[in-house]
Amino acid sequence: MLRRLRNPIPLAVGAGLSALLIGTTLLVMRWSNLGQGWSVGGQLGGQISSQSKGQPKSTVLPLVALSASQRASQLEAIASGSKSLDRNRARFLLADDLIQQKQGKKALTWLEGLEQDYQVLAPQVALKRAQAYEVSGDKAKANAAWQELLERYGENSVAAEALFALGRNDPKLYDQAIASFPSHPRSIEIAWTRLKQNPNQLSLLLLLLNHDTDSKQINTVLEALQNKYAAQLKPEDWEAIAYIYWDRFDYDKAGQAYAKATRTPLNLYRAGRGRQLRGKRAEAIAAYQQLLREFPNAKDTGLGLIRLAQLVPSQQALPYLEMAINKFPEKAGEALLAKAKILDATNSTKSASQARQLALSKYADSxxxxxxxxxxxxxxxxxxxxxxxxxxxxxxxxxxxxxxxxxxxxxxxxxxxxxxxxxxxxxxxxxxxxxxxxxxxxxxxxxxxxxxxxxxxxxxxxxxxxxVRPFERSLLPAGSEAVKELYQLGQNDDAWTLWQAEFRDRIQPTVAQQFTDGVLRLGVGQNIKGITKVESLGWWRDTPEERSQISALKQESAYWHALYPFPFLEYIENWSQERKLNPLLVTALMRQESRFEPGIRSSAGAMGLMQVMPATGAWIAQAINTKSYALDNPNDNIKFGTWYLDHTHETYSNNSMFAVASYNAGPGNVSKWIKDIGLSDPDEFVEAVPFVETQGYIKHVFENYWNYLRLYNPQMSEILSRYRARG
Known part of the structure; x- marks a missing residue:
């Protein structure tokens, strides 16, 4: 009925941070008949500070997660006090709240003089002033404010907003926005609009290739570049094309593009690997051999030799494996075992045994x-x-x-x-x-x-x-001071916009940049991509420095909070209570099914947060007497998904292992496994589940559950800290 996202080739799967999670004020959740529920509490461990060094503890940051109406009176009291960073923050938040409520004139009173006092966000204050005039309907003053912003902060990326606004009357300013701020979302918007009018514009296609890789329309850009402008593309353009395909697991097209990209060990390896993963043996062999010729000592060549040995006849494979054994110690263990397998097949039993013993003794850490x-x-x-x-x-x-x-x-x-x-x-x-x-x-x-x-x-x-969830957001490890301040203030859209304008190293980001990118994506609801960015930090990184940085990051509570968020709290609370289900189990399953992406649809047709198949949804609707529903609506999807999870629990006498397995593989399969495997040991049962996907699904769901428990339950956090101290 329901299918989880498949693990990406070649390694693992992961998790995320919602707009409300990292360091926000806690939302209190209670169930009248389900025990203590969720309660307010402080940050659980970690070293990433939520407070700038040298600054007193903030009275504003704990209010960030509250709604505008909930925090208005407290912010007004702070904003009316003596000059301080918190006073500036309170005034900025009040102004933004009022702009969102279309009360521009009131917003302007809080912005008066703030630009000079709040230097870290001075350009953003000017932006809010122009927006306040816009929502108040005063076009003349709005244009004057946009012009003033452009004059004062023309070098700052916030100027793109002014160029966009003023460009409505002077389209030439759109050219200036594109030229000066090509990665700014406003410039991206201009580029797409112009391409719809005239799709044959190479410069705009290249702009989108490099700065709008996540667009749902990016395939049209890739196709146009390859079909119409292939002869004009530079190696770096092909690398950008390849990166997008690789990131989307389209390895065949990625391999073809990497073959035309800048000659680097990684690019040549991926040119071969992309072809290999799609069964194009001859092309893969040629790419790996080119890697060996041009970069015989590169680290990627060691893995390339292993891959090459997998593609050629046994006798041809042995020299490649010997080369890997002799030149690349980190690959020697794998190469020795591959060599032993070939020797076994040729009845060279003694030599095979010697190769295995050498691998076991000398390369035990492989x-x-x-x-x-x-x-x-x-x-x-x-x-x-x-x-x-x-x-x-x-x-x-x-x-x-x-x-x-x-x-x-x-x-x-x-x-x-x-x-x-x-x-x-x-x-x-x-x-x-x-x-x-x-x-x-x-x-x-x-x-x-x-x-x-x-x-x-x-x-x-x-x-x-x-x-218990943390009170305040942690500081981001990368980005300008303005991005960090906006994020701490809960200004997710503004922080994300500014970050996109700043972020240059999209193909090879630093550890700090990739983590920051993931967190900010989650802030604006890009849950799958945000989770993947955080989770995949170590997938392709293997330098000692990068490994050290990732290891240090994993010591921070902010990293784990980013992997295990609590989006859609209200709906989870409501339907968990209705179905008498552990809300953490519901959250854990939802995380595995959709990574909290409400609009996702699987290749099989499963929809939404809990990946409900339309036919199953129709059956559930009839069972609960519901005529109107939409499976891409978060509330409806959780309503139906929790009903089915309750149903699978009832089917298996509240055994959650069987219930979760049935959610993924269906009751018929689970019943057969129970009969075939038996019930004597639950751990042996899990390991014996014959569907690789379902076995992984069970483990991931309960791993998710466990991480929510260990990260956010104070008692469990304290117990585990004692175990870590012993270890």
Missing amino acids: EAVGEYRWSKAQGRAKAGDFLGAWQWAQPITKNNTDSELAPKAAFWVGKWATRLGHQKDGKASFEYVLSNYPESYYAWRSAGILGLDVGTFNTVRDMTPQV
């Missing part, structure tokens, strides 16, 4: 060696040899500590040790998982085995944990 160990451990466990399984898996916990496999291996080491009667060793393994991999699904399972009140598959539905 991801490929860890995976090989795990496959052997699984085989031993399946045969009932738990000691052998333990012996094969235990080294993974020491040698592959940064691998996604590590928490899984450590958890099962604990399970197998317990089965062998080594209770103390088993407990130590579960504690190790909890302290070293607290974000993992296996940490949740370990916590339950250790006796923590985190819920089990049979009890999690009825739990109503206290949840």
Whole structure:
């Protein structure tokens, strides 16, 4: 019935930060009959400060998440006080609230003199003044304000707003906006309008290629550039085209474009990989061989050799693998195991064994060696040899500590040790998982085995944990001071607009830039892209400096809050209460289904936040006697999705594992698995689910649930901090 988003090739999936989440004042959520509900509280850990250095604690920032009516009186009191940063902030927020309410004249009173006092947002104050005149209907004063803004802040990107407004009477100013601020959303808007009038404008197509990669219409730009202007495109243009295709997982077109891009190791590798992923063997081989010829010592060449060996006949593959073994130590383990497999196929048993032993002994920290160990451990466990399984898996916990496999291996080491009667060793393994991999699904399972009140598959539905969200937004690690200030003030649209005008390194952003981009996207409701930006920070980064930066970022609460947000709170609260479902479980499932994107539609036709199939929606509507509904409406979608989640729980006697699996794969499959696998051990059941997608789905949903619990429940946060201190 419902299908989750597929994991992107080649690695993992992820999470997000809503416009209301990072550092906002808490919204109080209560259920009359579901326990304590959600309550107000402070920030839970982390080092990214929510307050500028040298400034006293703000009285304004905790008001950011409140509505205009809720905060008006408090802001007015602060705005009427003595000069201070908070006074400036209060006046700015009051003016913006009034502009949104079309009360321009009142807004102007709060803006008077603010431009001089509030230097960090002086251009934005001038912008608000012009907007205030606009909404008050005073066109003459609005034009004068726009002109004054242009004269004072002509070098600032906010001038694009003035050029756009004044360009309505003088279209030549549109040319100036495009020339001076090509990445500004107003310039993008002008470019699209002009292309609709005349699509044959190469300069505008290139502007959109470089500055509007997320547009739903970008495919028309890509097609026009390749079909009409291919001969005029430069290598950097092809790289920009390739990047967009790669980012959208269209690897065939990406590979073709990378082949025409600037010759770099990464571009040539992706030229080969894109073709390989789409089954174009000859083209992939040619690209990898070109990579080897032109960049024989580059890091990407090591992986290219492994890929090349996968595409050629066995005897031709061996020299490529030998080259990888000898020149690229980080790929030697994988190459040795691939070599052993080829030698086995040619009955060179002794040589194959030697290659495997060398991989196991010298390259134990290789991801490929860890995976090989795990496959052997699984085989031993399946045969009932738990000691052998333990012996094969235990080294993974020491040698592959940064691998996604590590928490899984450590958890099962604990399970197998317990089965062998080594209770103390088993407990130590579960504690190790909890302290070293607290974000993992296996940490949740370990916590339950250790006796923590985190819920089990049979009890999690009825739990109503206290949840506390941070008071204030954390400072962004990148962007101008104006972007950071606007974001802290909850001015999501203005912060995002300014960031787009500033952000230049879209193809190769720094860690700080990519995280900032993700957070700001989430602020304006681009949930899938925002979550992916945050989650994918480490997908392509492997320099020591970048890894260190990512590791440091993951120590901050802001990073995790960005991955696990609470959008659509009101609807989740309402329908969780109605269905008597744990609201964190509903949030966790929704995060997995749609990444909180209300308008998303799967290839199978599933719609909205909880990915309800239209046919299933019609069935539910009949069951609950609802005639009018829209599955792309958040309230309706959550209403229907929670009904079906309640239905799957009822089907399986409130076992949430089966309920969640059924939500993804359907009741027929789950019933068959229960019959085939049995119910003796829930962990073994999950690992034995034959649908790879559904097995991953179960783990991701409960991993999501666990992260919401550990991040926002004060008691659990405190317990885990003690485990981390021990670890």
